[in-house]
Every structure is written in C-alpha cells, then in structure tokens.
Amino acid sequence: MAETRVNGARIRYDDVGQGEPTLLFIPGWCTSREVFRKLVPWCSMLHRALVVDLPGHGESQQPGPDFDNTAVVDTLRAVIDASGARQVVPVALSHGGWWALELRRQLGSRIPALVLLDWLVLEPPPPFLQTVQALQSSQWRQARDGLFSLWLQGVGSPDVVRFVRDDMGSFGEDMWKRAGREIEKVYTRYGSPLEALATLSPPVPTLHLYAQPEDSAWLESQRSFASSHPWFQVQKLPARSHFPLLELPEEMAVRLGRFLESALGTHPAGLAPPTT
Template identity: 55%
Template sequence: MAEDLSQVTRISYTDQGQGEPALLFLPGWCGSRKVFDQLAATTAPRLRSLSLDWRGHGQSESPRGDFGSIDLVEDALSVIESSGAAHVVPVALSHAGWVAIELRRRLGSRISHLVFLDWIILEAPPPFLEVLQSLQDPSHWHQTRQQLFDMWLHGLDTPELVQYVREDMGSYGFDMWARAGREISAAYAQAGSPLQALTHLAPAVPVLHLYAQPEDPAYLAAQQAFAANHPWFSVSKLAARSHFPTLEVADQIAAAIEQFVVQEPAA
C-alpha cells in the first residue's frame, strides 16, 4: 500500500507487513525506492517494511527550491511519524547512510540497529571526491554521470539493474546530481568517514555493513580490523557484482538483516 503524507512536500512511501522493529529502506541520491522492491517484498512477510522516495525523487513531490541532506532527514522522520512505528531499523543504500546516522542521533533508542548497503564507509578516496566535484560542474556533469553508469554496469546484464541505472537514475538532471555531489562531499568533509561518525554515537548502536563493491580485499580487511576494536560493528561481503546488490541478491540481504535485528541493542 502506497501512502502520501500531507505536508508542505508530500513524501510517498510503501508500507508492507507488520510488527516491530520496522525496516525503513532509504535509497541513495538520484534514485527511487524501486531499488528496494525485491528486498522489501522479501522481508515484509516477517518484518514490517517501509520504503520511501525522497523529495524530488520517484513519486514524492518536488519542492520549489533547493534542499539538502537535512531535508532528507525530515522526510524520513515524517514517514516514521506517519507510519506510527515506535522502533525502526534504517536500511540505507550508499550515502543515505548519513541520513540513517542522523536518525539515530535524533531518535536515540527508537533506532535499535543500523544497516548500511554498499557504502564507502572508510575515508573517501581522492578520485571519488573528484567525481563529486565534477558532478557539480555544468560542463562536465553529464560525462561524469555516464562514466559512473558505465562503471556500475560493466560486465553486467541483469535487466532490473540496467533499467534502474539507465532509466531511473538516468531520469535525474544536473540539478539533482550536482546536489548529490555537494551534499555527499560536505558529509565526508565534516565527518571524515562514516566509521568515524559512528564512533561518536553515544551510546553505541549495532551496525551491519553489507556490500558487494569494491572487490579489493584490503577494503574488507580494514573493516574487519575496525570491527575487532568496535564489537558493535560487523561487515559482510555479499555474493554480488554490482553497486546495487538489492537487485541481485535480495534473499541473501534479507536473511542477513533478519538475523541481525534479533540481536540485543548495544547498552
């Protein structure tokens, strides 16, 4: 069942299943909640599953002016309030993770766990920061976006994946991609890295990072080393090949999330 919230900017979301904690699926910038269709359908029989479209995305209303990450936080809060969910587990794709962290800061114990999917959870590498800057350049953004699409789809022919990247993400123009570049750059500049931001949450919250890319063993090793010193953090490498594993291995992700949320929250 899809609902629209009555507010200045109407946020559209899907509500499936029953029970708590409810999963709150948060898509990345420049993409709709369709990226979670398979995953939400898989989790809904056992866990209430909410998935939203950010303002200016998908079926949600587009605001008249500019907006940023803080406004996305308000979108998520409005969905939580409208749904009536008392306890929520954000499941954030990529840089929607910054929104999930802020939800924990604001709602405290109502956010019992955090799940991140395919995020640059360490410090952002310089080439990635350069991409974010290029997305904000009117003369280079389109070429940069095309390079991202080509990289994300290289060697892959999954119809759902190709359609999501080419058609869904491809439907957003310069304003949205530039906004994404600006907001993601600002988040890394302020926090250093998602892992650093998470260490400042008090009390700590159980965190699970499920990812498919990059393949670099050093990326996994660095996260495992962090987990060894921070028992509230865990990481798992998925058997998928794209930056959007929800469109490849929804069953695997659903099983990992369901097992994770039965853990007792950190004291």
C-alpha cells in the same frame, strides 16, 4: 501506497508487512524506492516495512527549488511520525546511510540498529572526491556517466542495468549537482562513515552488507574496525554490482533478519526467513 506532507510537498511511501521493529528503506541520491522492489517482499515477511521516495524523487514532490541533507532527514522523520512506528531500523542504500546516522542522533533508542547497504564507509579516495566535485560543475553529465560505466562494468543482470540507465538516468542536472554538493559536505565534515559511526554515544548495532569493490584490503579495513568496535559488522556478498539488493534479495533478507535477531533479539512469531 501511503503519503504525508512536508512543507507542503507530498511525500509518498509504501507501508507493507507487520512486526516490530519497523524497517525504514532509504534510497540514495538520484534513486527511487523502486530499487527496493525485490528486497522488500522478503523482508516484509518478518517486519513492517516503510519504503520512501525522497523529496523530488519518484512519486514525492520537491519542497521548493532546492533542499539539503537536513530537509531529507526532516522528511524521513515525518514519514516515521505519520506511520506511528515506535522503533525503526533504517535500511539505507549507499549515501542514504548519512541520513540513517542522523536519525539515530536525533531519535536515540527509537533507532535500535542500522543496516547499511553498499556504502563507501572508509575514507573516500581522491578519484571519488574528484567525481563528486565534477557532479557540481558543468561536467556533471560526464561525471554521472562515468559512475554508470563503473557500476555496470562486467554486470550482466538486466535488473541492475535497467535500474541504473532508466531510473537513475531519469534524474537531471539539478538533482545530480545537489547530490554532489550534499555528499561532499558530509564527507568533509566527518571524514568517513565509520568515523561518524564511532562518534555515536551510546554506539548502535550496525551491519554493512556490500558487494563492491572486489578488494580484499577494503574488506580487511572494515574487519579491523569491527575488531575494535564490536557493535559493527561487515559482510561481503557474492554479487557483481553496486546493487546486490537487485541480484541477491533473498540472501540479503536472510542476513538482515539474522543480524536483527542477534542484535535485538527479534523473534517474529509464526514466520521464518526464506532460505537460499
């Protein structure tokens, strides 16, 4: 385990594997780096991997009584700098994608590609925005539990159930309210992640790997976007939950590796991705 300090707060991260570009695994709000524990061993066969605990999450300290999206991006930049990595590909879970986009804006070609995992990349529907707003209110617990019920509906994977209930369930009122506030802020500003991605100049090769929802219109909308923005790819995974990286880590690692090889021409010597 490695660590750095940001505004006096200890930030911890794992630094494993070797090979450029380095993969920066970014959890979402109210999620520790534990969510990547099954995916990283496969990915680190081909690439160096940095796996971060966000401020106030997991084993990282919180920099003061409150923090925002800007502070999270500053933390991620501090980890990149401390690691000495030259080129970094963020592998961002859910709303961690917003920080990945901002890293590209700030660091330019040092971020040669983006990998987004199970994210609401289209314009958010009203029920989602209502939930995000409820998270900021006295009804935050009911809103959180509603998300948990949605994410676990029909899910039989004990790894997913354990992670949602024990890891995400360990975060309290302050963090869930902060998450709601910061998530609403970026959707209000940009409309949707795809709209935000389209503003990047030059565009960056981007892969979205997701499993839920099981909605053909959701997939077709992303494919339509990809047809007019060839730097964007979307791939649907045969998993049952919002956390396919806990269900299909080998397959996700293979797809991620193939994307980087195609987009960046990476050919790690002496290694081959695992087969499914």
